[in-house]
Amino acid sequence: MAYKFAKRMNNIKASEIRELLKLTQRPEVISFAGGLPAPELFPVQEVKEVAAEVIEEQGTNALQYAPTEGYDPLREKIAKRMEKFGVNVTKNNILMLSGGQQGLDFSGKIFLDKGDVVLCESPTYLGAINAFKAYEPNFVEIPTDDNGMIIEELEKIIETTDKVKLIYVIPDFQNPSGRTWSVERRKKLVEVANKHDIVIVEDNPYGELRFEGELPPAIKHFDTEGRVVYLGSFSKTFCPGFRLGWACADEKLLNKYILVKQGADLQTNTTAQMILNKFLDKYDLDEHIEKIKEVYKKRRDLMINTMKEAFPKEVKFTYPEGGLFTWAILPEHINARKLAEKAIENNVAFVPGGSFFPNGGNENTMRLNYSNMTEDRIVEGIKRLGKAIKEMM
Amino acid sequence: MAYKFAKRMNNIKASEIRELLKLTQRPEVISFAGGLPAPELFPVQEVKEVAAEVIEEQGTNALQYAPTEGYDPLREKIAKRMEKFGVNVTKNNILMLSGGQQGLDFSGKIFLDKGDVVLCESPTYLGAINAFKAYEPNFVEIPTDDNGMIIEELEKIIETTDKVKLIYVIPDFQNPSGRTWSVERRKKLVEVANKHDIVIVEDNPYGELRFEGELPPAIKHFDTEGRVVYLGSFSKTFCPGFRLGWACADEKLLNKYILVKQGADLQTNTTAQMILNKFLDKYDLDEHIEKIKEVYKKRRDLMINTMKEAFPKEVKFTYPEGGLFTWAILPEHINARKLAEKAIENNVAFVPGGSFFPNGGNENTMRLNYSNMTEDRIVEGIKRLGKAIKEMM
Missing domain, CATH: 3.90.1150.10 (Aspartate Aminotransferase, domain 1)
Known part of the structure; x- marks a missing residue:
């Protein structure tokens, strides 16, 4: 047919x-x-051992439905880990996701009407383009250099573009370019977003894999108004097969992500969350x-x-x-x-x-x-x- | 803000x-x-044992990214299990989902433009209403009795309603009513859908839990044109914490679900799929x-x-x-x-x-x-x- x-x-x-x-x-x-x-x-061996312990200790709880928000002990640990990036939050700012990718889909769903504009780095992550496209936005690419988006260009474009709803960025070891934003640019991006009242989606699946130099503060670190949604992932630091990521945002905004999660897949795999949580208890992820x-x-x-x-x-x-x-x-x-x-x-x-x-x-x-x-x-x-x-x- | x-x-x-x-x-x-x-x-004990075996045998494969479509041995087993419902398909008709709920979200995304109409049973599953609402449809409720939707009422409504895109039904032990469609109504529903060229989403998380009488054929059984998408789930027959469900559809249509899955969360948890697959190998789910x-x-x-x-x-x-x-x-x-x-x-x-x-x-x-x-x-x-x-x- x-x-x-x-x-x-x-x-x-x-x-x-x-x-x-x-x-x-x-x-x-x-x-x-x-x-x-x-x-x-x-x-592998650690996961095998921890999986057995979780199922033994948690029993049926490890296999049952669980709250949409995620497993509280894990949310607490993630909130704590956000300090690394200069972000002070509690578990109430963390929603467990089925991989960071899910946070991109949800961001599109929550913010984008047809014809709205997403500003992104040029180039930007293909998976984000595909996730956002389901919500029929237009993309405007912002020129970048080795320090991230060129803020003057960004401002010029904002001033001449209608319906800008989101700025999407991958500030650390960007996919695909491998480039990292300077601290100065991160700060300025938030200032520009504040001035023009635009939400920022900060996608950071790679930030912890820094081979040299200091870990810079997240863009979320400079957020004083609750306009930055930070998306994190355990796919590159633990394993991708578990599909565990998170969104970190102000509670009022995170509530929308939780609502959308309910409709999309109810909750993230309970067992996988408990295994990661136990792994973090027993081993040193860093x-x-x-x-x-x-x-x-x-x-x-x-x-x-x-x-x-x-x-x-x-x-x-x-x-x-x-x-x-x-x-x-x-x-x-x-x-x-x-x-x-x-x-x-x-x-x-x-x-x-x-x-x-x-x-x-x-x-x-x-x-x-x-x-x-x-x-x-x-x-x-x-x-x-x-x-x-x-x-x- | x-x-x-x-x-x-x-x-x-x-x-x-x-x-x-x-x-x-x-x-x-x-x-x-x-x-x-x-x-x-x-x-619980079986899952514990099987989880250890999967991680031992599959090693890093159990923790790595895997194809969006799902784990092939599991897809094959599900295709085989569909025979129970009178549905003859192969693994190429099966997409693994993060729970059956995800199939509802995807169905909305794939078919519904703002203002399109979803026909549903009255009453119908709340989680489906919430999933579809993200795509801004209108709902028209079809009167039901103890044998399912009243087909004459359905036809009347179709003939007087514009933009009907989907018919959403839960024919077995419906949530919330507990009622089951007669075989005759299933057959007629497909005839009506064929006549008016409408897609049917058949949601069947409970069908295998029949306490008495014969398992009736699925609505998908009567589908000769590829217009029925069947959504299945292991949440009620295995465990819900693993978030494992599937969509079964003609390949051409399933390809759209696969594309949408890529953007939404890349793939379903690899480890969980392998554990369920091994459980099905070692134990008799029936x-x-x-x-x-x-x-x-x-x-x-x-x-x-x-x-x-x-x-x-x-x-x-x-x-x-x-x-x-x-x-x-x-x-x-x-x-x-x-x-x-x-x-x-x-x-x-x-x-x-x-x-x-x-x-x-x-x-x-x-x-x-x-x-x-x-x-x-x-x-x-x-x-x-x-x-x-x-x-x-």
Whole structure:
């Protein structure tokens, strides 16, 4: 039959990354495409042990329905962990989510009417574009540099744009660019949002994976009016399979997220929340994060150093101080989608950067993930990519 | 600050049930309010054992990102289980969801533009009303009797109503009424939907909990055109804390659900899917369901029999052949919300039925859950309720 879908469905297309990830299942493919954490660092034995203890101790409670807000002891621990980012909150400011991605969907649902405008970094996270698109907004991309959004450009655009509802940013080791906002820009962003009465969604799945330098305060740290919604995730610091993230916001606003959560999926997996909570009781997550950082830093160094050697000097790329990704800009005449096709023939995968620009263009860019491949594969893969690029120069 | 929410947020209110459930946390309260399964029947030791095996055997795979569609071995088993309901499908027709509730949210997102019409049973599931409301439809309630929607009324309404997009039904042991559709009505519903080109969402979280009589074919069984989306759940047959449900639909349509799932939360918890899959390998879920049915049947009998004795004869109630709920209709002058206030003073809780009518009214109705309370509490609670009703007669 010919289905009559809602109009919003015209906007919703398959994520290029997830389609590409299917191709990269073949073991011979060296994949810089996904945003997968290194599985060899997952605390498998600890989770196994803790899972048994939780089910033993909590019994039926671990398997029953539970409040939409989330498991209180875990919410308390997350509230406490927010201090790291200079954010002082209580469990009443924390809603457990089925992964940080869910917070993007909810933010769209709560704030966006058709035709409203989302201001975002250029480029920005593809998954956020896809989540927001369900609510039929327009996207306006704000130019960025190595310190984040260029605030003067942001102000100019706000002053000449109607219906701006949300500013969406990933200030730490941005996906896809790997860049991090300066403290000054974070502060200024909140000032601009205050002045123009706009809500900020701060997405921070990678912030704790900082290899060097100081952890900067979150944008939420500068929020005095309750206009910043902070989205966090355990996917990169614990494991993604559990689908555990959170929203942190002023109670009045968080209540809307809770209401929307009720309608969307009632609550996040009870057992998974209790296992993570017990893991945090028994083990030192920060110590575990140190191990992750050590491995990822090595991989970043290796990727960047190999790129310096193997890529033509015309190719520019970012130097991420943490997180999972670097971002490369090819000479303008090289189409990264064509390069990706060529690369996959040589069993190397990456995500063409064009997908990260909601309004298109920038087809000469590429996102490269360094967290998921072992070191020898990073070297080999980057060399093959370098060769493919040279053939297209 | 004064937030400028999307217009849809005007429709989204706190679920009365979940707010009520908070009050019923006190151990002295005899609660017929929630839709909670009996926790003493959860296979706690089996889950503990299977969880350890899954993490041991699958290792890092159990904790990593996985395909949006779900874990293939589990999808295959669910496809196979659909045969019970007379539905012949493969894993390619199954999408794993974070609970059946998520399928309601997605159905709204995929089909409903503002002002579109959802036809539903009168009364219907409150959680579906809340999920759909995010997409700003109008609801038209179709009169029902003990055999389901009255098809002649449905046709009349379709012929005089614009923009009908969805028919939403719970044909087995309906929440809240406890009633079940006849086979004839199921068949006719599909014929009417075919004739008028409308999609049907068939929500079936309780169907396997049939205490007597034959399992009727699903509405999906009669679907020859791919217009029925079937939503299933393991919350009532395994455990709700895992948040595992599924959508079953023709591939072309299921692809839209998969796309929407990507944007909403990427995928359902990997570990939970693998644990359930292993449980299905090692244990006989149908045998487990037999145990649940035995207990619930006793509780239903006890509740119904006590109602016969303790309620004034003017109160009518349904006789559910399975599932979790019965539904009572009080004399018109008795307001069930007032009765609920009076009842909670006597430490008994139920859900006033008015909430289950999207367009309001019917304040003299009540939903009573019998699955979650032990037998002595059912008797005591119904007696107290009977006394409270008599005082309001």
